Amino acid sequence: xxxxxxxxxxxxxxxxxxxxxxxxxxxxxxxxxxxxxxxxxxxxxxxxxxxxxxxxxxxxxxxxxxxxxxxxxxxxxxxxxxxxxxxxxxxxxxxxxxxxxxxxxxxxxxxxxxxxxxxxxxxxxxxxxxxxxxxxxxxxxxxxxxxxxxxxxxxxxxxxxxxxxxxxxxxxxxxxxxxxxxxxxxxxxxxxxxxxxxxxxxxxxxxxxxxxxxxxxxxxxxxxxxxxxxxxxxxxxxxxxxxxxxxxxxxxxxxxxxxxxxxxxxxxxxxxxxxxxxxxxxxxxxxxxxxxxxxxxx
Amino acid sequence: xxxxxxxxxxxxxxxxxxxxxxxxxxxxxxxxxxxxxxxxxxxxxxxxxxxxxxxxxxxxxxxxxxxxxxxxxxxxxxxxxxxxxxxxxxxxxxxxxxxxxxxxxxxxxxxxxxxxxxxxxxxxxxxxxxxxxxxxxxxxxxxxxxxxxxxxxxxxxxxxxxxxxxxxxxxxxxxxxxxxxxxxxxxxxxxxxxxxxxxxxxxxxxxxxxxxxxxxxxxxxxxxxxxxxxxxxxxxxxxxxxxxxxxxxxxxxxxxxxxxxxxxxxxxxxxxxxxxxxxxxxxxxxxxxxxxxxxxxx
Numbered sequence: 001x002x003x004x005x006x007x008x009x010x011x012x013x014x015x016x017x018x019x020x021x022x023x024x025x026x027x028x029x030x031x032x033x034x035x036x037x038x039x040x041x042x043x044x045x046x047x048x049x050x051x052x053x054x055x056x057x058x059x060x061x062x063x064x065x066x067x068x069x070x071x072x073x074x075x076x077x078x079x080x081x082x083x084x085x086x087x088x089x090x091x092x093x094x095x096x097x098x099x100x101x102x103x104x105x106x107x108x109x110x111x112x113x114x115x116x117x118x119x120x121x122x123x124x125x126x127x128x129x130x131x132x133x134x135x136x137x138x139x140x141x142x143x144x145x146x147x148x149x150x151x152x153x154x155x156x157x158x159x160x161x162x163x164x165x166x167x168x169x170x171x172x173x174x175x176x177x178x179x180x181x182x183x184x185x186x187x188x189x190x191x192x193x194x195x196x197x198x199x200x201x202x203x204x205x206x207x208x209x210x211x212x213x214x215x216x217x218x219x220x221x222x223x224x225x226x227x228x229x230x231x232x233x234x235x236x237x238x239x240x241x242x243x244x245x246x247x248x249x250x251x252x253x254x255x256x257x258x259x260x261x262x263x264x265x266x267x268x269x270x271x272x273x274x275x276x277x278x279x280x281x282x283x284x285x286x287x288x289x290x291x292x293x294x295x296x297x298x
Numbered sequence: 299x300x301x302x303x304x305x306x307x308x309x310x311x312x313x314x315x316x317x318x319x320x321x322x323x324x325x326x327x328x329x330x331x332x333x334x335x336x337x338x339x340x341x342x343x344x345x346x347x348x349x350x351x352x353x354x355x356x357x358x359x360x361x362x363x364x365x366x367x368x369x370x371x372x373x374x375x376x377x378x379x380x381x382x383x384x385x386x387x388x389x390x391x392x393x394x395x396x397x398x399x400x401x402x403x404x405x406x407x408x409x410x411x412x413x414x415x416x417x418x419x420x421x422x423x424x425x426x427x428x429x430x431x432x433x434x435x436x437x438x439x440x441x442x443x444x445x446x447x448x449x450x451x452x453x454x455x456x457x458x459x460x461x462x463x464x465x466x467x468x469x470x471x472x473x474x475x476x477x478x479x480x481x482x483x484x485x486x487x488x489x490x491x492x493x494x495x496x497x498x499x500x501x502x503x504x505x506x507x508x509x510x511x512x513x514x515x516x517x518x519x520x521x522x523x524x525x526x527x528x529x530x531x532x533x534x535x536x537x538x539x540x541x542x543x544x545x546x547x548x549x550x551x552x553x554x555x556x557x558x559x560x561x562x563x564x565x566x567x568x569x570x571x572x573x574x575x576x577x578x579x580x581x582x583x584x585x586x587x588x589x590x591x592x593x594x595x596x
Contacts, residue, residue, distance in 0.1 A: 016420060016424065018424050020424075020427060020428075020431065021424065021427070066390055066391070066394060069386070069387075069390060070387045070390060070391070088367070088386070089367075089368045089426075089430050090427065090430065092364055092367060092368060092390060093364070093368070093423050093424075093426045093427040093430070094427070096364060096397070096419070096423035096426075097420055097423045097424060097427070099397065099398075100397075100416050100417075100419035100420040100423060101416075101420050103401040103404075103412075103416040103419075104413060104416040104417050104420060106401075106405075107404075107405070107409050107412040107413050107416065108409075111405050111406075114401075114405040115402060115405050118398050118399075118401040118402040118405065119398075119402055121394070121398035121401075122314060122395055122398040122399050122402065125391050125394035125395040125398060126314065126316050126318075126319065126391075126395060128391045128394075129318060129319070129388065129391045129392070129395070130318075132387050132391070133318065
C-alpha cells in the first residue's frame, strides 16, 4: 500500500526531469508515513486518495527538510540529515521543490482539498515560527505550547484526515477533529519520548529538546510542581548542555511529580477524544492507528 | 495600481491572524513589482489580474527570502535583509508562509493559472539549486548559464505573462515567450549591473557575483577571449576577495574584449524577440516595460 505511494511520489519527481533532484531525494530516509496511512485508511484507497497521500508525504518531507535546517539537526531518523550531508542551501531548495510540486499536483484534486492542505502548510510554518519564538526563553505557558503544537504538528494531520474524508464523502468536520486530536497526542508523545528514550533508540540524545530551547509539556508540568528554589534550578538548566547528574535530576523529579505520567494521560485523553469523534464509522483500523501511537515505547 | 496589489497582499496576510507575520512582512523592502505590473498590463487590470498580481508578488518575495538565506546576503534593495535582521530560521519560515498562502489563494484562480505558477516555482527552485551547483567551480559553459537563469529568473516572469494572457483570453503561448525572453534579458542586465554599477547605486559591492561564485555571462565571454595565461589568472580570481587592482584588471579586460557590450547585445536581442512575439497586440506599455529594463543605468 505504501509502496504505491512511493511510486506516485517518484513519478511526480521524474516529471521534473532533473537528475540532481532525484539523487537528493534518494538520500532522504523514509519515515513511517503516518499521514499517508491515515489518508488511505479514511478514504479507502481510492485513486484520488493515493494521489493525496503522495502529495501529503511530499509536503511532510519538505517541512522536515526545512525543520532540520531550522533546528540545525544533524540527524533525521537515525541517519544524516540532508542539511548535514549537502548543506542548508540544498535542503532549503529541495524543500521548496517538493512543496511546489506538491501544490502543482494539488490543483488536480478538488478545491476543498487544495485549500485544506495549503492552509495546513501555512499553519505549520507559522507553528515553526512560533516554535523559534517560544525557544528564546523558557516557556511555562501550557496554552502557548498547545497553540504551537496544534499549528506545527496537528495542522497537517488534521487537514489530511479532513481531506481524505471529503474525498470519500464522509463527514470532513468529524475527521478533522479526529486528525487534530491525533496530531496533538502524537506530538505530546514525541515530546515524552525525547525525555524517556535514549539516543540509540530515538536517533538523537535524550533531553535534546530542552537543550534546544523546547520546553515541552513535561517540563511545563514539572516547573509548576517544583519548589521555588528548584524552579530556579530548572530555569538555569534551560538550553544548557546537561551533565549526566543534571539529566538524572530532571528525570528523577519528573518521575516524582508525575510530569511524564500527567503528559501521557493528557495524550491518552486526546486520543480517546479522537476515537470518540469518529466512532460512528466503527473503523477499527483508524482506532488502531491511535492505539499504535499511544503504545510506542517510553 | 500597485497600491491595490499591496492592499490585496495585506488582506491575504491579515487572514492569517498572526501578528508576528504582519510585523515581519512590514520589514521587507518593497521592490519594483515588475511581475505585478506585467500581469496588470497584459490582463488589463481585471479583478482576477489583481489577485494574480498579489499572489505572484507574494511568491516573488518568498523566493527572495530564501534566496537571501542561500546567498548569505546581508542586504536587499539597499536595506538589511530579513535573514540579517531576524536570522535564517525566520527568513525560511516567513518564505514558507508566503508561499503556502500564495498557493492557497491560487486555488481560487483557473487550474491553468495555478498549474503555470506552481510549476514556475518548482523551476525557480531547481534554478536556485543549479545556481548553487554552478557556483562550486568557475562555470564557463554558456548553455548551463542560460539553463540556470531560464529556471531561476525567467520561469516566474514567463508564467506571470502566460497566466495573465490566459485570464483575459489572449494567446498564452505568445505571452509565455514574451515573458521568457523578457526574464532572460532582465537577468543578463542584472548580471551586467553587478559589474558596472558601484556599491552605492546597487546596494551591494560591484563584482560581488564573481566573489560569490557566480560566473555570469560577461565573465564567460571574457574567459573565452583571454589568452591562456590570463585565463588562468581569471580562474584564480574566482570566489576571491578582489583588490581594487584586480577589479580594475577584470573591468579593463571586459571593456577591451567587449564582454559587457556582447552581453548587452544579447540582452537586447532577447528583448527584441520578446517584443516581436506579441507585436500583433500593439501594446505600447508592454514594449515600454522592456525599453525601461534595457535602459537601466550601466
